[in-house]
Amino acid sequence: MRPVLPAVLRSTLFAFLLLSSAAILYTMHLNARTVRSLAESSLESTALSLSVSAESALRLSGGRRREDVREILSDRVVAFALIADAEGKVLFHTNPAQVGRVLEEERLRPLLENGMPRGRRVTLGTGLPAYEYDYPLRRPGGGAELLRLVIHTARADLLLSGVRRLWWAVGAVLAVLWAIGIALERVLTRQLRLQEEAGRRERLALIGQMTATLSHEIRNALGSVKGYTQWVDEKVDPSDPRKQGLAFALKGLGRIESLVNELLLYARQDACVLRPVDLRELAGALAREETAGWGGKTETDVDAGARVLADPEKLQRVLSNGIRNAIEAMGGEGTLRVAARADGKRVRVRIEDTGPGVPESERDRLFTPFHTTKADGTGLGLAYSRKVVEEMRGTVDLRNREGGGAVLEIILPKER
Ligand SMILES: Nc1ncnc2c1ncn2[C@@H]1O[C@H](COP(=O)(O)OP(=O)(O)O)[C@@H](O)[C@H]1O
Ligand SMILES: [Mg+2]
Secondary structure, three states, X not given: OOOOHHHHXXXXXHHXXXXXXXXXXXXXXXXXXXXXXXXXXXXXXXXXXXXXXXXXXXXXXXXXXXXXXXXXXXXXXXXXXXEXXXXXXXXXEOOHHHOOOEOOOOOHHHHXXXXXXXXXXXXXXXXXXXXXXXXXXXXXXXXXXXXXEEEEOHHHHHHHHXXXXXXXXXXXXXXXXXXXXHXXXXXXXXXXXXXXXXXXXXXHHHHHHHHHHHHHHHHXXXXXXXXXXXXHHHHOOOOOOHHHHHHHXXXXXXXXXHHHHHHHHHHOOOOOOOEEXXXXXHHHHXXXXXXXXXXXXXXXXXXXXXXXXXXXXXXXXXXXXXXXXXXXXXXXXXEEEEEEEEEOOEEEEEEEOOOOOXXXXXXXXXXXXXXXXXXXXXXXXXXXXXXXXXXXXXEEEEEEOOOOOXXXXXXXXXXX
């Protein structure tokens, strides 16, 4: 069963991260918008208050002494200021050299007609940002003039650059938050997997221990029973009708013995002793040994470089079982092929036969302990093979061949 907890935990963690990120970003966006409009309205109110002061100074002097406003407009935030008439002729300028120039602007007339002050951001000839504010001055005698103030935006921009810095800080905080979240998820998943694996190992070890003890006891008792039966069998005359019963008993005892021996091997928890093994020697010898007396054809094709790092004794059992399975599948005839190829850092061993192959419905159960389709099988050969090959950091698989028959493929680390 797959662990349910990590999936729930992971979604909760990511949902939390997503929600908190969204909340932080939204709050930040609202703040930034407020600061931006604050900066704009501070520019506007500075310009407006300067304009109103200038206008009242002019009104006090009856509109004649424009020079009075020079003092007001000499404020440090003012880049320059001018007063122009309805035709755009500059009547006053903080830079006296500009007086008399004519403003060529289309927006002058509508402004003077509708009478609403207007501000906009501009860039000065020096490349500095500024705020241009046009204010219609109403003259006591009717008509209007334009007061244009261009003020520095440095102070307002300070607020905006503060916001930009804040965005960076928020970005960094979010990045750290996500990095921590992802790291946490990794650690948690790993921890849970390790725990689960440890639990599984513990259960298996317990079952293994019980099986080993039981098999051991049975084998000991079996030794005496078998010894006694054999002794009686030797004493009984071949013509005695009890001889047949004794033969049955001995056959049954032999079967129990081989089952218990295989069970003991499978349940044993001994560690693999890895050594370099030359497959040319081992595979050749095993193929000869296991096929002795068999009617089919045997081919061996092992690379000279097919040397693996494995537990020789266990590998021998795996290969013997593979060859025996192949022969048993083929019956009295067919072709057995044992091949081994060095393939990068691994060696691929193949035991191929021309038997009936594996039915699709069996495929999932082949490596399950006690699964057998043979009347006298134990169903422990492939289960044992997978267990020990995986302990040797290899893999084992039983598949059907394209041209019919089956192939047992064992992949093992190559000797370094
Ligand atoms: N080469 C093969 N061709 C067809 N079936 C096979 C082959 N090797 C194994 N099997 C199937 O896998 C089952 C399990 O094999 P194994 O674990 O060695 O146990 P056993 O040989 O005692 O039955 C066999 O009973 C058989 O059905
Ligand atoms: Mg077998």
